[in-house]
Amino acid sequence: MANVERHIQLAPDTYRIPDAEAVRRHFEEVLADGSKVLISVAEVAGEVVGMAELVLLALPPDHQILVPRRAAEIHTVVLDGHRGCGVGSTLVVAAERSAADRGISIIYAGIFAPNEGAVGFYSASGFGPRGILLSKEQEVPSVG
Known part of the structure; x- marks a missing residue:
């Protein structure tokens, strides 16, 4: 929840404030x-001042052309006041170690x-571009 305000300031049309109870249940x-x-x-x-969440992804299905590799997504959060002190970098290294121990060879951020701050943070941790994710918003007819 500590990360919500920063993201809403970045892109209020993309991010929302999730229900705190739903966040608690998730964890x-x-x-x-x-x-x-x-x-x-x-x-x-x-005091907990940061966390890294590594979400393990399923292997690509047999019908896809991608070479099957174990992969995960990473989400890192560090509380204001503790950023720029190495907390995030330490969390990423710990997540990478956990991933390697489980045979995960690719981590996506x-x-x-x-979110230029996050792009800079992950770039400094050795992450780089891997393809391009394109999106297109479309009108959705109202149901009623």
Whole structure:
């Protein structure tokens, strides 16, 4: 939830404030399961100041032309006041180690272009472009 305000300021038409209860349930479920999402946290003086969420992706289906490789998406959050101190970089390194231990050879950091801070952060951590994701918004007829 600490990350919401920053994203809404970047692109209010793209981001929203999720229900806090839904966020809590999500993390309870992934922590209980542990097979699809790996979470690393950073603490300073007993307070959680950052986290990296590594979402494990399914292998491409047999009918696709992509070479099957284990992959994951990473989402990193560091609280204001702790950014620029190495917390995020440490979390990414821990996530990369966890991924490698599970045979994951590709980590994606999906970032919307207006989030220049995140682009810079992940670029400094060795992430680079891998293809281009194009999108097109379309009119959706109202149901009623």
